Amino acid sequence: MQNSVIRDADTNSAPHSGVGKWSNWQKLLFRFAFIFYVLLIVPLDWEWYKNLFSNKIIFDFLNSLMGFRGTVFTSVSSESGRWGIGSYANWGVVFLIAVAGALVWTFIARKSKRRSYNILNYWLGVLIRYRIAMGIIVFGFMKFYPVQMPYPGLGSLHANFGDFSGYKLYWHSVGIVPGYEVFLGVVEILAGVLMLFRSTILIGAVLNAAVLYNIAHANHAFDGGVHVYSAVTVVLSLYFILQYAPGIWKLLIKQQDVQPHRYFPVYRQKWLRTTAVVTRSILIFLFVGVYGYLRYDLHYVRKETKEPVTPALSGSKGYYNVSEFRRNGEILPYDPTDSVRWHDVIFEKYSTMIYKVNKTKLIPLSNGSRQENDVDRNYELSGIGGGSRFLYYDADTVSQVLTFYDKGELNTGFSNSRGKNRGRDYKEYRKPDFALKYSRPSDTRIILEGVDDSKDSLYIVLDRLEKSYPVQIARKD
């Protein structure tokens, strides 16, 4: 009891002073951690900085800045190197460099009279905290709006479960519950903001570690592809969790009183205090306020999303039976094994038409990131098999012609750079694949006529089927 009273007094005299004298082991460990984390975080690649400052719009600049990643020293080109344990090889190299660096540093500093690394440790913490915050806030806003995983289109609702690649099912499972996606976004933004305040560092670190562990493991589970970038945040969060753990262990497990010795700079001069507060406020405003607004502007005003936005031919949205199909004058009856005759047709709410045949083709397995032009937006088809052909169309409602652009792998391969295409009309770099005249004798019937890209002349009668989707039904008593 005596002991704790003395320590009590100790607290009042020197708050936030840190541990006065570090042991040699602590110093060695810190040197390792310093090199390890700096290499994981700071881009040493000159190209990165060049690219950063060549961004033409402020959103791109901020987005690149907030998504910065450390240097890639090595990568393994095997399957494991992309999807499995091998993809963490870079961490192994960073680890070895850090071990070697720490030993050299210790050797050089062997005569040094330095008692502690309190100040450097604090600033390393600042670097890690801002790195975590910026990275997670980016993803938080994508979910908050929610555009990271759009609601599955009709094409997906009509695709068989087994015709999806696993990663697409994972994303759809989030996209199909927008409220949940927004919730996850709020949690991620909150987790980021908590990293920016001294008093909430541990809460933020625990939240980040939990959320990002789940995301990293899910990325392994479904081949989502961003496991390393997610897992790195767990490693960054561990830096704080490990520093707080001994105190918590002592307090709860050993049930002993604890005097925390965490170093925080205490500025005696008023102008320094003001500068610190203002700097932090500006950064938070930039990362949350400005970035949040710019994301809003990007998705809702400029409408740059993964999902196409050009409205469909008015009133065409729905699932259609192919009631009649003539190819070069000959009537082909429906046959689910046929590779030429269309089985069914979907008009999305945006200008995409999908028809299905029994024919294999190359499946785009990209993530389907946001693009400038609808014709390049392939989120709706990436990772989905089953013989569906996804076509972007231009509707000329005066001469009643639909001009089709195939959105499939072979056709979008050359136009997947959103930076290159920004502000460009897609007609400058895409040629239409074919065009069909349409007529609409009734609200539920569309007749297509013309020559397709196989030079076959087609006459197709489509009738919309009334369809409700169980996935949109609420279970009630």
Added chain:
Amino acid sequence: MNTIITRSGVTAGRQAAEGNILPSAVPDWKPYEITVFRFAFLFLVILSLPLDGNFFRQLFFLHPGKFQDWFQLANYQFRLFPAQWGLAAYASWGVAFVLALTGTIIWDRKSRHIKEHARLYALLRILLRYRLALAAITYGIVKLFPLQLPAPALSDLYTPYGDFLLWKVYYHTNGIAHAYYQQTIGLLEILGGTLLLSKRTTTPGVILLILLLANITVANFAYELGNHVYSSYLLLIALVLFWYDLPRLYSLVVNNKFTRAVREFPLFSEKFFRVRRFGKPVFIGMLFLFFFLTYYSYSYDRWPYPQKEGLDNTYGYYNVKEFSLNGRSYPYSLTDTVRWQNVVFEKWNAASIRINKPVPIDLSIATVEEKKNGFRNYEIQGNGGRHYFDYTADTIAHTIQLQNKQVAGSPVLSFSYNRPDNNTIILTGISDDSRIVLERQDKTHLLLKGRRNAKIKF
């Protein structure tokens, strides 16, 4: 209860030395704190103890060899009303609230002896710790052997995405996860539950479980999984357990201040410890029993899918090449409400058929349960895209009887079958002249191929 931080340890120590065995965790309870505690105590005890008939009915009919029966007992819920959805499902909580409030009013006229409340608080924490541990560990075990969220059946791979209920999409998505995802979540639940079994490690365990349960509860609402009341109950007791150490953690972690540890003082007699010495190993022993039962079932049974084997070499997806009924032949059609479009034969004695007519969807909630009549409905739950049939086949007479699984009491379809080659099944009506030719399709699924091979044609 924030007082514990500011209160001097010296005083508490002196009191202890003087034989006044007040625990420092509950030093001076203000009158309102005692009232709030009494309400919380009653409310949580009503929700946690098996006080209605359901539990004892389940106990009476327990099949000791079935992990599902033990699971149901372990995850017993206080439920008085049949409502399952939305806020109405919390009606039983409302009753517990009123009962607890009434009890508090009566109780408040009685003594306010602090030591008595300290003891009750300690007992409540024990009850809640074991209650939460039981739920976390049993749920963890059914994830460790992935039984709670099983892999989808072949029929599901031929069901359009939009034809599942939302919860089934969630289950199937988790069911296809690789990299031991579900198993690891299960392990974390087991870890969290295990930490609750010791008083000192309770708070770390509770923090882990709060993180898991918060997500589970929100997911229950988002996907209509049907366990939102139970998961929010578990989250509630996790938060109540967290409350105990919260002031200390807040002081140490948020305020960065000198923080006193809790000081334990004896609250219970020797008799209590004798009960604990006996009870704890029994509790842990039961969990091991549950573990092995679950493992056994996982190894030998196909639960939640039917156990009975299907016809030899029929597993697969079939195109319905010919379909004639009462002499009338039906061509391929997406819109015809009679013609079969395709058929899946499962590994077990079930076949599912795609027909363009509304599927009576089984809207029930997926539970870890074995029904008393042995009927396993997981495959039909939440699937609105296919018509499901159980079948019995006579392999000598080559006849097959199909019984619809989704509509009880629907007429049995009887066919004789013959198999001219490995991939063809011809069904011929026994009482009418229907003829159905099924042709097995050789198909690989993108789902099984993943995305690792950059050039996949499908």
